Amino acid sequence: MKNKIALKADHIVKYFYEPEKFQVLKDIGFEVKTGEFLTLTGKSGSGKSTLLYILSTMDTSYEGSLVINNELLTGRSQNQLAAFRNEHIGFVFQFHYLLLDFTVLDNVMLPALKLNKKSKEEIEHKAYENLKLLGLENQALKMANKLSGGQQQRVAIARALINDPSIIMGDEPTGNLDSKNTRNVFDIFKQLTREKGQTIIAVTHDDDFARNSDRVIDLSDGKIVQ
Amino acid sequence: MFSTNYKIAHTHLTSNLRQTLVALLGVTFGISMYIFMNGFMGGVNDAQTKLAFTSLAHVRIYNDGPSDHTNLIRAIVPEHTKVRISNAKVIQYTTGIKNTAAILSLLQQQPEVVAVTPQVNINVFFRNGGNKLNGTLAGVDVTNENKVYHIANYITAGTWDNLQFRPDGIILGEDLAKDLGVNIDDNVNILTSDGVSHNYKLIGLFRTNVKQIDQSKTYINIAAARQLLSENQEYVTDMQINVQNYEVTEPLVSRVAPVVPYKVESWQTANQQLEAGAQLRNIIAIAVSLVILMVAGFGIYNIMNMTINEKIREIAILKAMGYSGSDITQIFLTQAMVIGLLGGLVGLLFGYAVARIVNHVPFHIAGMSTLPMTYHVKDYIMSFLFGLVTTLVAGYLPARKASRIDPVEIIRG
Numbered sequence: 001m002k003n004k005i006a007l008k009a010d011h012i013v014k015y016f017y018e019p020e021k022f023q024v025l026k027d028i029g030f031e032v033k034t035g036e037f038l039t040l041t042g043k044s045g046s047g048k049s050t051l052l053y054i055l056s057t058m059d060t061s062y063e064g065s066l067v068i069n070n071e072l073l074t075g076r077s078q079n080q081l082a083a084f085r086n087e088h089i090g091f092v093f094q095f096h097y098l099l100l101d102f103t104v105l106d107n108v109m110l111p112a113l114k115l116n117k118k119s120k121e122e123i124e125h126k127a128y129e130n131l132k133l134l135g136l137e138n139q140a141l142k143m144a145n146k147l148s149g150g151q152q153q154r155v156a157i158a159r160a161l162i163n164d165p166s167i168i169m170g171d172e173p174t175g176n177l178d179s180k181n182t183r184n185v186f187d188i189f190k191q192l193t194r195e196k197g198q199t200i201i202a203v204t205h206d207d208d209f210a211r212n213s214d215r216v217i218d219l220s221d222g223k224i225v226q
Numbered sequence: 227m228f229s230t231n232y233k234i235a236h237t238h239l240t241s242n243l244r245q246t247l248v249a250l251l252g253v254t255f256g257i258s259m260y261i262f263m264n265g266f267m268g269g270v271n272d273a274q275t276k277l278a279f280t281s282l283a284h285v286r287i288y289n290d291g292p293s294d295h296t297n298l299i300r301a302i303v304p305e306h307t308k309v310r311i312s313n314a315k316v317i318q319y320t321t322g323i324k325n326t327a328a329i330l331s332l333l334q335q336q337p338e339v340v341a342v343t344p345q346v347n348i349n350v351f352f353r354n355g356g357n358k359l360n361g362t363l364a365g366v367d368v369t370n371e372n373k374v375y376h377i378a379n380y381i382t383a384g385t386w387d388n389l390q391f392r393p394d395g396i397i398l399g400e401d402l403a404k405d406l407g408v409n410i411d412d413n414v415n416i417l418t419s420d421g422v423s424h425n426y427k428l429i430g431l432f433r434t435n436v437k438q439i440d441q442s443k444t445y446i447n448i449a450a451a452r453q454l455l456s457e458n459q460e461y462v463t464d465m466q467i468n469v470q471n472y473e474v475t476e477p478l479v480s481r482v483a484p485v486v487p488y489k490v491e492s493w494q495t496a497n498q499q500l501e502a503g504a505q506l507r508n509i510i511a512i513a514v515s516l517v518i519l520m521v522a523g524f525g526i527y528n529i530m531n532m533t534i535n536e537k538i539r540e541i542a543i544l545k546a547m548g549y550s551g552s553d554i555t556q557i558f559l560t561q562a563m564v565i566g567l568l569g570g571l572v573g574l575l576f577g578y579a580v581a582r583i584v585n586h587v588p589f590h591i592a593g594m595s596t597l598p599m600t601y602h603v604k605d606y607i608m609s610f611l612f613g614l615v616t617t618l619v620a621g622y623l624p625a626r627k628a629s630r631i632d633p634v635e636i637i638r639g
Contacts, residue, residue, distance in 0.1 A: 049638070058546055059634045079550040086548020093637055097543050099234075101241035106233075111547045113230040159547075 004034040005070075006167055006199040007055065012064035014050060014222075024050050025062070026222040034166070035197040037190060039210040042219035048203045049094070049171055051219065055201060056091055056169050057081045069166055086114050090160030092170035097156060100145040104136065104155050107144050112162045123162070130158035133188060149176045157185060161192070168192070170202040174209060186212065231553055234544075235560035238533065246565065249529045253569025253613050254576055256522030260515035260609040261577030266584060267511035268605070269598030271504045275472065277592060278500050280434040281443070282493050283343075283374050283466030284475050287482075289323055290489040322346075323488055326462045332485070338469045338478055343370035344462040346451040352444070353415040354406045361402060361442035363416060365451020374468045377432060377445070383410055384430025393450045396426035399440035400433045414444075424454055435593035515609070523616040530562060530624040541628050542636035551629035558628050562621020563614075570613040574606055 014025040024047045032038050040048040053059040055066065057073050060081070065074045069088060073081065085091070090111075098107045108127040112118065118126070131137045134154040139147060147155065153176045160168055168189070174182040186209060192198040193214070202213070210216045218225040239246045299309050323329065326344055333342045346365035351358050368390040372378050378386040382400060389395050396414055398406075408414055408428050417423045426446060433440055446454075452461050469478055475492035483490040494501045534541070541554055578601070585599035 053634050053638065056546075058637075079552070082545060082548050082550045084548075085546070091546055093543075093546075097539065097546075097637065099237075099540050099543060101237050101540075106237075110230070110234075110544070113233075114548055114553070116230075 005031050006034040006036065006068065007032040007201070008067040009051075009055060010065045010067075012051065012054060012062055012066070014047070014054065014059075014062045024222050025054075028064070028222075028224060030217060030224065032167075032199055032201060034199055035193050037193045037200045037214040038202070039213040039216050040201065040203045040219060041205070041207075041210050041216055042225075046219040047222040048219045052169055052171055052201065052203050056089060057085055086111060087163060088166050090163065090165040090168040092153070092156050092160045092168070092173040094171040094175060098144040098147075098152050098159075100143070102144055103141055104131065104144055104147065105140040107155055108159045108162055111159060115163050127158070127162060130161050131155070133161075134158050135184070150178065150181060153177060154181065154185070157188075164196070165198065167199045167201065170200070170204075172204060173202055174204070174206060182206065182209065231556045232560055235557045235564065238537065238557070239561055239564060242533070245529055245533065249526050249565045250569040250572065252522040252525035252529075253566055253617055254573040256515075256519040256616070257570055257573025257609045257613040258577030258580055259518045260612065261574065261605055262580045262584065263511045263515045263518075264605040264609070265577075265581045265599050265601060266597070267507050268600030268602060269585075271507055272600055273592075273594060273598040274500070274503065277434075277436060278493075278497065279472065280375060280377075280380065281436055281439045282497065284469045284472050284493050285467040285478060285482075286491050286493075286496065287323065287329070287465040287467070287486060287488050288463060288491075289321060321463070322457070323462045323465065324460070326460050326465070329465065329486055333465070333467055333482065336478055336481070338471070338474070339467055340470055341370060341373035341468045343367050343374045343466050344448065345371070345464040345466060346448055346455065346457075346461060347463045348418055348451060348455065350419075351417040352402065352406055353417060354408055354412075357406055359402065359405055359442075361444060363451065363454075364443065364445050365448040365454075366445050367448050371445070374466050377434075380432045380434050382431050382433050386430065388429055389445060389447055392427070392429055393447050393453075394425075394427050395429035395446065397430035397432060397445040398428060399443050400431050401437065401440040402442060402444065403428065403431055405441065418454065420455075422454060426450075433593075516612070519612055519616050522613075523620040526562065526565060526617050526620040527623060530558060530621050531627075533561070534558065534624050534628045537628075538631060538636055541631050542633040545631065545633040546637060554629040554631075555622075555625045558625035559618065559621055562617050562625070565621070566614045566617030569617070570610045573613060574610060577606075577609065 008031045010029050012025050012028040013023070016022045016024055028051060040052060042048040050059070054062050057066070060078070065072060067073065071084070073084065076084070099110070102110075105124070105127055108130060109123050112123040112126065113120075128137060128140060131140055134157060136151060136154055136158065139151060144152065144155065153173070157173060160170075174185050177185060189200045189202070193200055202209075204210050299311065303309060330342060330344065333339055344367055348363045348365070349360065350363045351360050368387065372386060381397070384397065386397070389397060398408070398414065403409070406414065410428055410431070412428050413425050414428055415423060415425050449459075452459060455461070467478070469475055472493070475494060479490050479492050544554065581599050581601065584597050587597045588595065589597045
């Protein structure tokens with residue numbers, strides 16, 4: 001299991017066209033093993049977030065190829081990619097991004113309801129478990145807009161985990177958290193890689209967070225430095 | 227999957243109730259106006275038709291004489307032949323309809339015919355002392371005349387059926403009686419164009435509210451009219467026919483006209499202005515209500531667009547989580563549909579209420595007491611369907627826009 005390849009990026013090249021043509025990513029290529037805890041670091045504008053959005057399949061305008069779980073994703077239609085994301089990728093955004101008119105529980109359940117592979121009761125049970133993991137079980141029935149920023153971000157993490165995705169991607173997943181909660185989230189991520197063999201790819205500015213992960217890829221000016 | 231999308235749509239609708247309500251009201255207003263306008267126009271048309279058919283049968287058969295009797299020789303001599311006729315006289319040609327019994331039985335066999343009445347119409351002068359007025363004397367088959375024109379409903383003094391047993395009786399329009407200065411049981415003297423004079427006893431009055439009729443028309447028994455003209459017991463000048471649906475006269479006319487050697491004319495051909503009026507009113511009603519629905523549609527379009535702009539981040543998150551474009555379309559179309567269905571149902575009730583209220587507004591012209599109104603199920607179904615289609619179209623365009631949102635663009639800011 002340790003040596004299976006979860007994600008393979010090959011010769012990724014990406015341009016921004018606004019305000020003028022600018023090459024953000026220059027021939028990026030790397031592999032991520034199943035169960036690996038990988039962090040992407042780099043200064044602002046180094047292209048690390050851009051790379052993450054390409055890896056997450058949401059951004060499709062790039063050159064090169066992307067393979068996740070031995071499936072070539074480059075060139076697939078938006079709807080096919082959406083279905084793939086739903087099942088295989090959990091995503092934690094830089095800013096929390098919950099649906100604010102829904103309860104915390106609904107927010108966590110939504111990706112699983114879309115996947116529609118388990119009964120509603122099972123999904124609800126799983127959602128409660130995830131919230132408990134992040135210390136939010138008491139907030140489950142509150143509206144999402146009543147939560148603090150840090151709480152919302154943890155809800156987003158609980159949501160990312162709901163479908164047991166093979167890869168969890170985070171854009172500054174601990175950006176809004178205090179040190180205690182950051183520690184907690186880091187431990188959860190670590191545990192997921194070790195016990196369930198889930199792969200983590202996270203963009204971070206937090207040096208501690210990066211240092212403790214399995215591997216760090218440092219980007220500078222759209223190139224991998226190390 | 228649909229239940230989840232429905233749940234999201236439901237949350238969107240209930241999280242901003244005021245906006246939802248405004249959209250609902252738009253549809254409600256459009257549909258209720260559609261119902262009201264069509265009901266009202268229908269009522270106006272019905273009232274107009276009812277008024278028109280007090281003096282008009284659906285189909286009329288009469289002898290209109292040779293079409294051109296100024297130069298009968300032209301028909302038989304070759305062209306370019308010089309013909310000189312001086313002091314031409316029109317010879318007597320047959321007036322009225324011959325062989326009426328055969329025509330009557332032919333008409334009664336037609337499936338759509340509900341009533342046929344033979345008439346002997348005579349242009350006469352009415353005299354009461356020095357007072358001379360001209361008008362028409364209609365010799366009628368009392369029972370059948372009532373079947374075609376329901377004239378008994380318009381009798382204001384005396385009884386219509388009495389005419390059957392009173393060869394000396396005459397029934398006058400109220401205005402004519404007033405102009406002549408005669409009352410019930412007075413004598414009315416008439417003078418025909420052939421110079422025959424005869425006295426009748428006034429046994430009844432009627433008011434149809436068509437001024438022209440009330441001022442000039444009178445009824446006597448058909449036998450008395452034949453006697454007045456010294457004609458035989460078959461003599462008839464007009465045959466008036468009513469069919470089941472007054473709008474469908476064409477089949478009867480085209481079937482009967484070839485076999486009857488007289489002019490067969492539908493009311494539409496004889497009175498094109500009535501037909502035109504009815505059609506124009508219908509067009510106005512449809513145009514006005516469609517415009518209202520369209521405005522309501524724009525309202526919904528606007529509100530849906532606003533909602534989507536407000537929820538643009540949510541849509542991006544949903545897509546990032548794996549919701550497809552068609553899920554997003556479904557979510558917003560569901561909202562439009564709920565608005566259309568709810569607004570439509572309320573609109574049906576509201577439209578009915580408005581129609582009921584307007585139906586009670588007093589209106590005392592031409593024999594009406596309140597504003598006319600119709601309540602056709604067809605109008606209600608049509609308005610509901612139109613409303614639904616409008617909301618779906620108005621909802622589909624923004625929903626499609628929402629389904630095409632690129633999540634990366636929104637999430638990256």
